Amino acid sequence: MRHYITFFAAMAVGLAANALPAATVETFTLTAEDGAEGDLLGQAVDVYGTTAIVGAAADDGGTGSAYLFDTETGQQITKLAIDDGLGSTYYGAAVAISETRAIVGSSNGGLTYLFDTSTLQQITALTETNGSYISSAQSIDIYKNIAIIGTPLASGTSSQSGAAYLFDVTTGEQISKLTADDGAYFDLFGGSVAISGDLAIVSAQADDDNGSNSGSAYIFDITTGQQITKLTADDGAANDYFGTDVAISDGYAVVSAYGTNGNMGTAYIFDIETGEQITKFSTTDGSYSVRDVIVTDTTLIVSGGNSVNLFDIATGEHLEKITHSGGYFGYSIALSGTTLIVGDPYTDYGTNNSGSAYIYDISNLTTVAPVPLPAGTWLLGSALGLGALARRRRG
Numbered sequence: 001m002r003h004y005i006t007f008f009a010a011m012a013v014g015l016a017a018n019a020l021p022a023a024t025v026e027t028f029t030l031t032a033e034d035g036a037e038g039d040l041l042g043q044a045v046d047v048y049g050t051t052a053i054v055g056a057a058a059d060d061g062g063t064g065s066a067y068l069f070d071t072e073t074g075q076q077i078t079k080l081a082i083d084d085g086l087g088s089t090y091y092g093a094a095v096a097i098s099e100t101r102a103i104v105g106s107s108n109g110g111l112t113y114l115f116d117t118s119t120l121q122q123i124t125a126l127t128e129t130n131g132s133y134i135s136s137a138q139s140i141d142i143y144k145n146i147a148i149i150g151t152p153l154a155s156g157t158s159s160q161s162g163a164a165y166l167f168d169v170t171t172g173e174q175i176s177k178l179t180a181d182d183g184a185y186f187d188l189f190g191g192s193v194a195i196s197g198d199l200a201i202v203s204a205q206a207d208d209d210n211g212s213n214s215g216s217a218y219i220f221d222i223t224t225g226q227q228i229t230k231l232t233a234d235d236g237a238a239n240d241y242f243g244t245d246v247a248i249s250d251g252y253a254v255v256s257a258y259g260t261n262g263n264m265g266t267a268y269i270f271d272i273e274t275g276e277q278i279t280k281f282s283t284t285d286g287s288y289s290v291r292d293v294i295v296t297d298t299t300l301i302v303s304g305g306n307s308v309n310l311f312d313i314a315t316g317e318h319l320e321k322i323t324h325s326g327g328y329f330g331y332s333i334a335l336s337g338t339t340l341i342v343g344d345p346y347t348d349y350g351t352n353n354s355g356s357a358y359i360y361d362i363s364n365l366t367t368v369a370p371v372p373l374p375a376g377t378w379l380l381g382s383a384l385g386l387g388a389l390a391r392r393r394r395g
Contacts, residue, residue, distance in 0.1 A: 023364045024322055024340070028074030030054060030357040031349045032067055039065075041355030042343030044095045047071060047336040051117060053080075053102050054343065054357045055092030064091030066104045068117065071339055071359050078120045080104060086111055086125055086133075096140040096147065101169040103147055105137025112137045112149060114172050124172045126165075134165060143195040145170050146222060148178075150190030150202060157183030162190040164202045166222055176225035178202060180218055189218070192246045198223055199272060201231075201253050203243030211238030217246050217255045219272065229275035231255060233268050247295040248272065252313060254295040256302070265290030267302050269313065281311060288321065294335050301340070303330030308342055310362070324358060338363035 030052065032041050036059070044055035052069045059065040068077040080102065082088060091113075094105035102115040103126075112134040114123045126134045126149070139150040147167045156163035156179035166175040178200065180189050189204040200220045207216040209232050217231040231253065233242050242257035244265070253270040260266040266282040267290045281290065281300060291304035299319070300311045306329045310319035323329065327346020334341050340362050345355040 023320055023362070025361045025364065026324075026358055027361050028069075028071070028359040029349070030067075030069045030074060030076075030341075030359065031354070032056060032059075032065075032079070033076050034079070035349065035351065035354040037351035037354060039351075039354050040345035041067070042332060042345040042347070042357045043355070044093060045332045045341045045343040045357050046095050046097045046334045047339055047341045048097045048099060049336060050339075051077070051097060052334075052341050052357070052359065053095045053097045053104075054341075055095045055104065056345075056355060057090040057093040057107065059092065062090055062108075064088060064093065064106060064110070066092040066095055066102075068097075068102070068120070069357075071341070074359065080113075080115055080120070081122070082113060083122055084125055088113075094137045094140045094149075096142045098142040098144070098147075098169060101142065101147075103140050103142065103149070103169070105134075105140055105149065107136055107138065109135050111135055112140075114167075114169065126167060126172060127174070128165070128177070129174050138191050139193045141193055141195045142169060143197070146175070146195060148193045148195045148200050148202075148222075150193040152188040152190040152204075154190065156180065156189055158185055160185055161187050162204060164190045164193050164200070166200070166225070175222075178218075178220050178225060178227075180204060180207075180230075181227050182230070184208070187216075188243075192243060194246050194248045195222065196248045197250060199228075199248060201246045201248045201255075203246045203255065205241045205243035207243070210236030210240070210242075213239045213241055213259070215240055215242030215244075215257060217243050217253070219248075219253060219275065231268075231270055231275060231277075233257060233260075233266075233280075234277050242268070245292045247293045249295045249297050251297055252278075252295050254293045254300060256290050256293045258291050258304070261290075264288075265302075265304055267293050267300060269295075269300070279316070281316070292330065292333050294333060296335075301333060301335065303333045303342070306330060308333060308340070320362075322360065326356070327353065329358075332357075 041056035088110035089108040093107040152162040154163040161183035187204040192203040205215040241259040244258040289305035294301040332343035
């Protein structure tokens with residue numbers, strides 16, 4: 001997917017199942033028609049409406065690829081091909097999709113491509129206003145006609161401090177370049193990005209404010225390109241990697257920190273109006289772990305350790321735990337409406353580590369009376385209903 005601590009995360013221990021009512025329904029397993037050993041399909045995923053995009057960055061010996069799927073049938077629509085002769089490496093390491101556009105990023109110096117999902121044609125390889133190609137994209141998100149692309153090894157405030165770029169996906173033109181006001185060498189600013197409304201959030205998981213690799217995240221106004229605030233954990237410490245993943249909604253910003261809680265991870269919830277930490281989600285019994293995050297106005301979704309867990313963000317109640325046999329279920333996650341997509345690049349559908357992704361309908365979660373938990377840290381609780389969901393990419 002995106003993160004520089006990915007391989008540490010992949011070592012997380014599998015989790016035991018909880019006795020929660022199964023309200024989600026697995027509808028389809030997505031696999032590539034030309035899947036082969038080591039493709040790692042599912043390394044990055046996104047979904048919009050009835051179309052999903054799934055990256056397979058190790059396809060063709062590391063050239064990489066990305067596929068579009070119909071979430072109502074489970075059928076492959078197309079394999080997005082690059083036709084500009086510029087070449088790429090690990091194309092499909094980051095993906096995002098909107099109503100008529102898709103963006104596919106490449107790691108290891110590869111380029112970032114914009115596609116028209118109506119015609120299934122490549123539009124362009126994205127470039128900065130100075131003509132330089134956007135390369136080594138680690139994370140991508142799209143909200144309406146604005147895309148944010150994180151490049152944590154780019155030169156921003158200082159050499160290789162990282163940067164994030166805003167693009168108009170209709171025209172393919174750069175809008176602005178986001179950098180941290182206090183950026184420093186190898187902060188990995190841009191390792192994870194998300195956008196909603198007029199705000200964007202960008203992580204810098206190797207920032208050192210609370211010790212080496214303690215991490216941070218930044219909120220930006222996308223209309224001005226200006227930094228609004230910097231987020232750090234109230235209990236931040238060295239090697240927390242706060243900023244492993246980020247998510248944002250109309251009311252909340254969420255930042256995961258995989259290095260916390262004995263490497264089981266923590267999800268920190270912030271009020272986006274004040275920048276204040278509201279609470280955090282973590283486990284005390286090893287029943288779930290936190291790496292990737294999605295947030296809506298009512299719901300937090302976290303993945304890690306071969307499971308995906310849904311929580312009511314206001315009360316901390318645990319809605320459901322989703323598990324699946326495989327190599328690393330939950331390596332990437334994304335949500336559109338009530339359609340959840342979960343990537344597992346290490347499954348063996350036909351060949352070793354060819355990879356797959358799974359589509360879930362989560363519309364059947366029902367509401368019961370909440371039992372609020374103590375403020376400060378939300379722990380594992382009983383079932384609670386799911387409110388209206390908004391779209392948020394994580395992969």
